[in-house]
Amino acid sequence: MKEFLQTVKANSAYVAGFVGIVIAIFVLSVIIEKLAQKKNKTEEKLLSTRRVVMVGMFSALAGVLMLLEIELPFLPNFYKLDFSELPVLICGFAFGPSAAVLTEFIKILVKLMFKPTSTVFVGELANFAVGCSLVLPATAIYSFKKTKAGALVSLIVGVLVMTVFGSFFNAVYLLPVFAAMFGGMSVTDLVKNYTEINPLVSNGSVLTFVVIFTAPLNLIKGSADALITMLVYKKLSPILKGK
Numbered sequence: 001m002k003e004f005l006q007t008v009k010a011n012s013a014y015v016a017g018f019v020g021i022v023i024a025i026f027v028l029s030v031i032i033e034k035l036a037q038k039k040n041k042t043e044e045k046l047l048s049t050r051r052v053v054m055v056g057m058f059s060a061l062a063g064v065l066m067l068l069e070i071e072l073p074f075l076p077n078f079y080k081l082d083f084s085e086l087p088v089l090i091c092g093f094a095f096g097p098s099a100a101v102l103t104e105f106i107k108i109l110v111k112l113m114f115k116p117t118s119t120v121f122v123g124e125l126a127n128f129a130v131g132c133s134l135v136l137p138a139t140a141i142y143s144f145k146k147t148k149a150g151a152l153v154s155l156i157v158g159v160l161v162m163t164v165f166g167s168f169f170n171a172v173y174l175l176p177v178f179a180a181m182f183g184g185m186s187v188t189d190l191v192k193n194y195t196e197i198n199p200l201v202s203n204g205s206v207l208t209f210v211v212i213f214t215a216p217l218n219l220i221k222g223s224a225d226a227l228i229t230m231l232v233y234k235k236l237s238p239i240l241k242g243k
Contacts (some may be wrong), residue, residue, distance in 0.1 A: 001175065007139045011168060018121060018124075018128075021125070021128075021129070022101075022105050022128065025101055025132055025136065026101045026102065026105075028136075029096075029097035029098040029100065029101045029136060029139075029140070030097075030098045032097050032136075032140045032143065033046070033096045033097050033098050036096070036140070036143035036144045037143075039144060039224050040143075040144070040146075040216065040228060041131050043073075044095075044096070045084075046096075046098055050226075050241075050242060051095045051099055052237070054091055054094065054095060054099070054240060055091060055095070055099050055102050055103050055106065056106070058087040058088065058090065058103050059103045059106035059107050059109075059110055060090040060110055061085075061087045061100075062084045062085070062086075062087040062088050062103060062104075062110070063084070063107045063108075063109070063110025063113075063114070064110070064114075065082055065083050065084040065086065065087065066082055066084035066107060066108075066110075066111045066127070067082075067111060067114055067115055068082060068083075069081065069082045070082065074197060074198070074213075075197070075213055075216075076193075076194045076213060076217075077208075078178065078235055079213060079214070079217050081217065081220065081221055082221075083221075083224065083225060083228075084107055084131070085104075085134055085135060085174070085221070085222070085225045086224075086225045086228055086229065087103065087107075087129050088100055088103045088104050088131065088135045089134070089135055089138060089155075089158075089225055089226070089229045090229055090232070090233055090236060090240075091103045091240075092138070092139030092142075093138075093139060093142055093151070093229065093233050093237075094233075094236075094237060094240040094241060095240075096139060096143050097135075097136055097140045097143060098115075099139075099184035100132075100135040100136065100139045101132060101135070101136060104128055104131045104132055105128060106129055106134060107131075108124045108127065111124070112124065114243050119178070119181065120181070122174070122177050122178070122181070126169065126170075126173075126174050128171060129164060129165075129169060130166045130218065131167065131203040133158075133161050133162045133165040133169075134158045134159065134161065134162035134168065134222050134225070135158065136156065136158075136224075137154070137158045137161045138154045138155050138158030139154070139156050140154075141153060141154035141157055142154040145218075148178060148234075149166045151229075151230060151233070152230065155226035155229060155230060156226070158177065158222065158226065159222035159223055159226050161221065162218050162221075162222045163215050163218045163219045163222060166214060166215070166217075166218035167210040167211070167214045167218065168210075170210050170214045171206045171207065171209075171210045171214075175187050175190060175191070175206060175209070175210075178190065187206055188204035189204070191204050191205065191206060191208075191209045192204045194209070194213070198213070200212055201213075
């Protein structure tokens with residue numbers, strides 16, 4: 001905890017920006033949720049006791065799953081597969097987009113309790129942003145149409161948004177930051193380091209890199225989370241809502 005607080009203090013401006021992004025996305029999720037409740041003629045408290053308990057429980061589970069990373073041989077070593085978005089999706093389907101965003105953020109805090117940041121919170125911001133690009137569209141669409149077809153459409157849209165946004169975010173922000181952070185190299189040189197995995201990136205093109213590596217990772221991760229959610233959510237829903 002002491003090391004974590006020291007890291008936060010040393011990077012206070014960046015952490016403040018991170019928190020600002022979290023607040024902005026949370027406010028957007030609340031607006032979407034209120035619109036869905038108005039359309040469906042329902043009214044649920046954003047901070048009911050059950051919702052708070054469930055957000056805490058699923059955040060803890062997601063934080064632990066975030067630590068269980070799987071390396072894939074066809075990806076660079078800083079890209080790893082985890083299933084931390086699965087509990088976030090299930091919680092968001094049960095309690096709405098705002099619960100999903102809260103769970104996504106608290107998940108990061110839980111992870112930091114067990115494993116301090118090695119990227120000065122850059123990796124954690126990326127995980128939050130890309131995670132929200134899956135769970136926010138999916139839970140937002142589902143909150144308007146809570147049917148099996150609505151769930152399927154919402155998850156497909158979420159996976160596609162995550163794949164596109166994740167690739168774009170890596171290309172314009174994450175890869176340049178990592179390149180500068182680890183060795184002070186250019187992003188072109190960073191890309192060329194992974195020619196052994198796939199010779200197509202030998203041209204140093206960031207676009208080629210994200211198409212070959214980033215997009216498949218997000219597509220695999222999002223699709224796996226979406227498939228499991230479709231299989232288990234309806235069975236869990238009555239239990240989660242206390243019915």
